[in-house]
Amino acid sequence: MTTLAPLPYSVHWDDTHITLLNQQALPSITEFIELHSVDDVYDSILSLKVRGAPAIGLTAAFGVALGAKQETTAELGEFKKNVTRHIEKLASSRPTAVNLFWALRRMENTLQAAQSISTAKEALVSEAKAIFAEDEEMCRKIGEHGLSLFKRGDSILTHCNAGGIATARYGTALAPFHLAKERDIPLKVYACETRPVLQGARLTAWELMQAGVDVTLISDNMAAHTIHQKRINGIIVGADRIAANGDTANKIGTLGLAILAKHFGIPFYVAAPSSTFDLSIESGTSIPIEERNEAEITFIQGVRIAPENVKTFNPAFDVTPNHLITSIITENGIITPDFFKNIPHFVN
Numbered sequence: 160m161t162t163l164a165p166l167p168y169s170v171h172w173d174d175t176h177i178t179l180l181n182q183q184a185l186p187s188i189t190e191f192i193e194l195h196s197v198d199d200v201y202d203s204i205l206s207l208k209v210r211g212a213p214a215i216g217l218t219a220a221f222g223v224a225l226g227a228k229q230e231t232t233a234e235l236g237e238f239k240k241n242v243t244r245h246i247e248k249l250a251s252s253r254p255t256a257v258n259l260f261w262a263l264r265r266m267e268n269t270l271q272a273a274q275s276i277s278t279a280k281e282a283l284v285s286e287a288k289a290i291f292a293e294d295e296e297m298c299r300k301i302g303e304h305g306l307s308l309f310k311r312g313d314s315i316l317t318h319c320n321a322g323g324i325a326t327a328r329y330g331t332a333l334a335p336f337h338l339a340k341e342r343d344i345p346l347k348v349y350a351c352e353t354r355p356v357l358q359g360a361r362l363t364a365w366e367l368m369q370a371g372v373d374v375t376l377i378s379d380n381m382a383a384h385t386i387h388q389k390r391i392n393g394i395i396v397g398a399d400r401i402a403a404n405g406d407t408a409n410k411i412g413t414l415g416l417a418i419l420a421k422h423f424g425i426p427f428y429v430a431a432p433s434s435t436f437d438l439s440i441e442s443g444t445s446i447p448i449e450e451r452n453e454a455e456i457t458f459i460q461g462v463r464i465a466p467e468n469v470k471t472f473n474p475a476f477d478v479t480p481n482h483l484i485t486s487i488i489t490e491n492g493i494i495t496p497d498f499f500k501n502i503p504h505f506v507n
């Protein structure tokens with residue numbers, strides 16, 4: 160098995176608390192914070208101190224385990240009710256990334272299967288650790304499959320941050336680049352800054368430079384010109400929720416890049432683990448799109464950049480229709496159209 164260059168971890172279970180890389184402080188400050196309660200976990204997800212679909216699910220799972228460990232009741236029924244309340248609280252943090260609900264459902268199932276409080280507490284910690292380990296392995300495999308789509312010297316454009324800090328490790332859309340670096344395969348990455356929260360500028364540029372990957376930062380409005388001038392060979396992005404027909408919700412701005420890919424005749428890849436698929440919905444029209452605080456648009460790092468009381472619209476995601484997607488890279492292989500028919504063969 161190939162071992163990748165050491166990457167920063169986003170979340171770590173420390174038995175009495177959770178240690179989190181504060182992604183809101185990057186790139187200027189590399190800060191690890193301790194979460195000591197379910198409320199701390201909820202706040203860290205809502206405020207994007209931890210973000211990225213898989214990382215949100217992992218952190219919520221550890222949050223449930225932490226909340227369970229802190230329960231003092233001796234009555235199993237009351238214990239289960241209290242922990243279910245923790246699960247419901249964490250489920251209300253952000254609506255779009257299905258990985259959150261996938262992880263919480265596994266924790267609820269583990270909770271309900273427990274026959275005693277002590278075994279429940281142990282089982283919940285074990286389940287959260289298992290979810291973490293599975294995500295790490297899924298992302299490594301996504302890197303392997305994704306890398307098979309690129310050739311030496313390719314220039315690939317990406318959006319937002321679907322990297323190691325958005326997952327247990329390695330990332331999804333960025334996993335192929337970490338693997339390519341490990342194998343001395345020269346690839347160039349063009350990272351869109353990704354307004355308004357700037358995950359591309361603050362996180363992807365930081366993560367890839369840390370790993371020694373050739374990365375060039377552009378502003379979002381430079382994408383079309385860059386694709387043309389720099390002869391971009393393809394686009395790869397992560398995902399927050401993929402419907403049964405392959406329609407994909409991802410960071411706002413992704414749809415525009417998919418349209419550009421079609422216009423310029425280059426492939427548009429989505430990279431995501433099985434935990435990002437929501438087969439309960441037929442198409443992207445059913446994916447809830449999170450709308451976030453207006454301050455994310457009217458301020459940059461505390462500096463006002465728009466008039467007071469200006470009207471704003473701040474959707475955190477958009478949905479790319481399946482016909483604009485060349486293929487979906489999963490840990491089980493590369494899914495090609497017809498997605499509705501093919502997805503069930505790759506997603507357990």
Ligand SMILES: CSC[C@H]1O[C@H](OP(=O)(O)O)[C@H](O)[C@@H]1O
Binds near residue numbers: 325398411
């Ligand atoms: C592997 S991360 C997937 C996905 O999550 C990010 O959203 P956010 O930063 O708001 O949590 C972005 O859409 C990534 O592509």
